[in-house]
Amino acid sequence: MWENLDVTLKKAGQDQLKKKPAQDELGFGKHFTDHMFLMKWDKQNGWHDAEICPYHQFQVDPAAMVFHYGQAIFEGMKAYKGEDGQIFLFRPKDNFERMNVSATRLCMPRLPVDKVFKALKALVYLEREWVPSGDGATLYIRPTMIAMEPTLGVKPSSLYYFYIIMSPVGAYYPEGFNPTKIYITDKYVRAVEGGVGNVKTAGNYAASLLASQEAKDAGYTQVLWLDACERKYIEEVGTSNIFFRIKDTVITPPLHGSILGGITRDSVIKLVNHWDISIEERKISIDEVVSASQDGSLQEVFGTGTAAVISPVGELFYKGEKYIINNGQTGALSHRLFEELQGIQYGRKEDPFKWTLRVG
Ligand code: COI
Numbered sequence: 001m002w003e004n005l006d007v008t009l010k011k012a013g014q015d016q017l018k019k020k021p022a023q024d025e026l027g028f029g030k031h032f033t034d035h036m037f038l039m040k041w042d043k044q045n046g047w048h049d050a051e052i053c054p055y056h057q058f059q060v061d062p063a064a065m066v067f068h069y070g071q072a073i074f075e076g077m078k079a080y081k082g083e084d085g086q087i088f089l090f091r092p093k094d095n096f097e098r099m100n101v102s103a104t105r106l107c108m109p110r111l112p113v114d115k116v117f118k119a120l121k122a123l124v125y126l127e128r129e130w131v132p133s134g135d136g137a138t139l140y141i142r143p144t145m146i147a148m149e150p151t152l153g154v155k156p157s158s159l160y161y162f163y164i165i166m167s168p169v170g171a172y173y174p175e176g177f178n179p180t181k182i183y184i185t186d187k188y189v190r191a192v193e194g195g196v197g198n199v200k201t202a203g204n205y206a207a208s209l210l211a212s213q214e215a216k217d218a219g220y221t222q223v224l225w226l227d228a229c230e231r232k233y234i235e236e237v238g239t240s241n242i243f244f245r246i247k248d249t250v251i252t253p254p255l256h257g258s259i260l261g262g263i264t265r266d267s268v269i270k271l272v273n274h275w276d277i278s279i280e281e282r283k284i285s286i287d288e289v290v291s292a293s294q295d296g297s298l299q300e301v302f303g304t305g306t307a308a309v310i311s312p313v314g315e316l317f318y319k320g321e322k323y324i325i326n327n328g329q330t331g332a333l334s335h336r337l338f339e340e341l342q343g344i345q346y347g348r349k350e351d352p353f354k355w356t357l358r359v360g
Pocket of ligand 1: 075076077205239240305306307308
């Protein structure tokens with residue numbers, strides 16, 4: 001497995017190995033595996049010093065640019081343990097390609113995709129005992145790039161770290177696959193076209209916290225964002241893309257520059273097309289959703305994301321009114337998509353799109 005890899009392997013000693021959490025202690029992103037991947041970038045050497053090493057803390061200068069000007073990008077992907085103990089990754093190269101889109105937008109160095117993909121496979125193989133088994137349990141993988149140059153002038157950093165850490169996780173939302181309650185905000189906005197809403201940068205999540213907190217205080221799981229100009233068109237949910245089924249058509253907002261192009265979103269579009277169900281990527285206003293709810297044609301709403309998988313919505317809250325969807329129950333299409341996607345990801349179902357990759 002290690003041959004031909006330009007990556008140094010430094011294995012953790014017996015005394016550095018951690019106790020693996022039990023299935024009911026997983027939560028989301030609370031435990032981390034014994035090893036990580038790390039490589040560094042500077043102008044002279046490009047990417048260098050690539051290593052798989054024990055999970056460790058960094059010594060970071062307080063002036064490091066990531067703390068001041070926010071050059072921080074990340075990805076989220078998962079490793080799945082199949083019934084026979086085989087480990088699968090789902091569309092991992094798409095995540096690294098998307099990270100390169102984020103890197104370009106944030107003036108950060110692009111990743112050598114094939115190299116980091118090989119390193120990821122080696123890391124996941126090394127940590128295969130950490131991939132949890134059990135319904136919905138996965139090894140969540142967090143590739144991250146941060147600016148490390150210690151200076152206070154505003155400019156692109158000349159030093160970066162790229163690292164991959166991994167965490168055994170259960171469901172992202174406490175609701176699991178049960179319907180969530182979503183708060184539609186017209187007080188705050190997430191992103192504008194031409195901004196950074198279409199890339200996965202840390203600041204987008206920092207900027208979402210106040211609205212999410214207010215939604216949680218009002219008893220809701222997450223926020224649904226409207227467009228920043230007219231506060232009229234649906235954008236995305238805090239941690240996922242969003243889909244509506246109105247009559248027999250599935251509708252999702254188009255990728256026009258302020259929405260993150262989710263890999264699960266893309267997979268859902270491809271599956272729905274494959275099933276010959278009508279699907280439209282188009283602008284959809286909150287008024288259209290409200291009137292579909294009122295006339296009974298709003299059949300289902302669901303979010304899609306790596307962490308959230310398929311996350312059915314049972315209630316929308318907008319301007320003081322509650323809109324109950326499908327009697328607060330998971331809809332048939334959400335259910336079918338969840339089963340199909342998880343089936344492919346865990347290697348239980350045929351994979352017509354060749355999305356999954358076996359590790360080891
Ligand atoms: C993901 O779905 O992987 C995400 O990155 C969303 C969130 C947990 C930040």
